[in-house]
Amino acid sequence: MSGETTFTMTGNVVNDPELRFTPSGAAVTNFRIASTPRKFNRQTDQFEDGEPLFLGIAVWRQQAENVAESITRGMRVIVVGRLTQRQYEDREGKTRSSYEIQADEVAPSLLRATAVVTKATSSPQGAPRQPQQPPAYGYGQQPAANSWATQQGDEPPF
Numbered sequence: 001m002s003g004e005t006t007f008t009m010t011g012n013v014v015n016d017p018e019l020r021f022t023p024s025g026a027a028v029t030n031f032r033i034a035s036t037p038r039k040f041n042r043q044t045d046q047f048e049d050g051e052p053l054f055l056g057i058a059v060w061r062q063q064a065e066n067v068a069e070s071i072t073r074g075m076r077v078i079v080v081g082r083l084t085q086r087q088y089e090d091r092e093g094k095t096r097s098s099y100e101i102q103a104d105e106v107a108p109s110l111l112r113a114t115a116v117v118t119k120a121t122s123s124p125q126g127a128p129r130q131p132q133q134p135p136a137y138g139y140g141q142q143p144a145a146n147s148w149a150t151q152q153g154d155e156p157p158f
Helices: 061-070
Strands: 004-012 018-021 029-034 039-042 044-048 054-058 076-089 095-108
Touching: 004 044, 004 054, 004 095, 029 061, 054 061, 054 076, 061 095
Parallel strands: 054 095
Antiparallel strands: 004 029, 004 076, 018 029, 029 054, 039 044, 076 095
16 A cells, blocks of 8 residues: 555464454454564673564455465464554553554565465355465476476577
């Protein structure tokens, strides 16, 4: 959206994402991530953890379903979205604030992991979706339909 500040956060997922549907049928997935800053202490010659930041993440529509199928507790993720503040009253009647990222993008971090990406097929709202199957080939084998593997000559196919 125009004029809004985009916020990027990298952190570890602290709970399994929970997929729900609004009364109108829109999918929404909620989860929390934690990010802990680390600083190098030159006096002790060691890294030290700072105070962790926990933020709720809300993901909508088709991406909500994709996140619910792909992201689990403990994964390191990168979230891009808009930081929002919500005020509410606690049980004692005091006004409190909570912060949440309305996510535009959610992705696994590949800093210390690998991922296999499959294109998801779309479905009507609320209907189960079937992900496309990844190619069936193992370690050290080339996929049969790969134009790079069967390419003749020295030029790439583009």
